[in-house]
Amino acid sequence: MVSRREITDARPDLAEVLPAAHAEFPVRVTRSFWERMDPSDANDPLAMQVLPHPGELVDDDGDVDDPVGDAAKSPVPWVVHKYADRVLLMMTKRCHLYCRYCFRRNHDPAEGLDPSAEEWEAALAYIESARPREVILSGGDPLAVRDDRFFATLERLQKSVRVLRIHTRAPITFPERITDDWVQRLARYAPVYVVVHTNHARELSADVDTALARLIDAGIPVLNQAVLLRGVNADAQVLAELFEALLERRVKPYYLHHTDHAAGNAHFRVSLDEGRALMRQVRERVGGLALPVYVLDPPDGSGKRPIHY
Numbered sequence: 450m451v452s453r454r455e456i457t458d459a460r461p462d463l464a465e466v467l468p469a470a471h472a473e474f475p476v477r478v479t480r481s482f483w484e485r486m487d488p489s490d491a492n493d494p495l496a497m498q499v500l501p502h503p504g505e506l507v508d509d510d511g512d513v514d515d516p517v518g519d520a521a522k523s524p525v526p527w528v529v530h531k532y533a534d535r536v537l538l539m540m541t542k543r544c545h546l547y548c549r550y551c552f553r554r555n556h557d558p559a560e561g562l563d564p565s566a567e568e569w570e571a572a573l574a575y576i577e578s579a580r581p582r583e584v585i586l587s588g589g590d591p592l593a594v595r596d597d598r599f600f601a602t603l604e605r606l607q608k609s610v611r612v613l614r615i616h617t618r619a620p621i622t623f624p625e626r627i628t629d630d631w632v633q634r635l636a637r638y639a640p641v642y643v644v645v646h647t648n649h650a651r652e653l654s655a656d657v658d659t660a661l662a663r664l665i666d667a668g669i670p671v672l673n674q675a676v677l678l679r680g681v682n683a684d685a686q687v688l689a690e691l692f693e694a695l696l697e698r699r700v701k702p703y704y705l706h707h708t709d710h711a712a713g714n715a716h717f718r719v720s721l722d723e724g725r726a727l728m729r730q731v732r733e734r735v736g737g738l739a740l741p742v743y744v745l746d747p748p749d750g751s752g753k754r755p756i757h758y
């Protein structure tokens with residue numbers, strides 16, 4: 450991991466904001482991601498995603514405590530059940546790297562970063578009684594937990610659900626996590642889908658390519674979610690390059706999320722009108738296979754819906 454000292458050496462202007470921002474939401478950057486960014490450039494689209502911004506510390510009228518309405522749809526801790534046939538299971542609140550715009554940045558660390566043994570048993574028991582068709586392992590990052598717990602969870606879930614899905618940013622932020630051995634173990638749980646999270650084509654470095662190819666060559670379909678972020682990818686050409694670069698790597702662009710209104714991410718937000726205009730331009734530039742669904746996940750907990758443009 451990159452040290453605080455390295456961050457402030459590269460960006461002396463962050464020396465003051467960094468401790469306060471870290472107290473609100475951890476500042477943590479993997480070495481691999483750091484090497485892809487220009488940390489000295491405040492406008493670098495990768496650095497912007499992971500280095501704090503003074504705007505994080507300012508309340509905004511548009512801030513929403515629970516921006517996608519998870520709390521109202523959580524029957525037991527660590528479970529979100531918004532759709533009849535799918536359940537989201539949060540394995541941890543930890544990530545290898547923390548994205549400053551994260552819609553779960555409001556998690557209260559005092560509630561614990563990992564489930565207790567009792568909470569985990571209750572979460573799995575809920576899924577076994579609800580019997581959804583599909584379970585989505587999420588977090589935090591589900592790959593931030595130890596392999597024994599990760600695979601024991603898959604083993605148990607496989608007995609009661611038809612499809613497993615893993616939402617992880619690890620192949621992009623910490624690609625060395627995706628070893629051959631790990632991928633071979635994961636492939637035993639087919640049908641299992643991996644949904645990664647990439648916002649800019651420059652995130653797709655050689656080590657990321659290797660991690661993605663390992664998954665896909667093992668027969669594990671990989672899709673991508675991106676978040677529309679001012680200063681990072683709110684530009685038709687940047688989005689088109691991202692979607693085409695993913696497709697070249699056999700990764701299907703799946704969702705482009707309209708920016709949520711988490712407290713502290715106001716400087717990343719794009720209006721719906723701007724988002725629609727951007728997607729109209731992107732549609733002119735890329736083929737249908739490269740085009741993700743542009744979606745909004747509203748705070749009322751009703752679930753994602755497509756934004757028409």
Ligand code: SF4
Nearest residue numbers: 544547548551589618
């Ligand atoms: S990897 Fe996902 S859960 Fe973790 S900080 Fe980034 S957006 Fe949030």
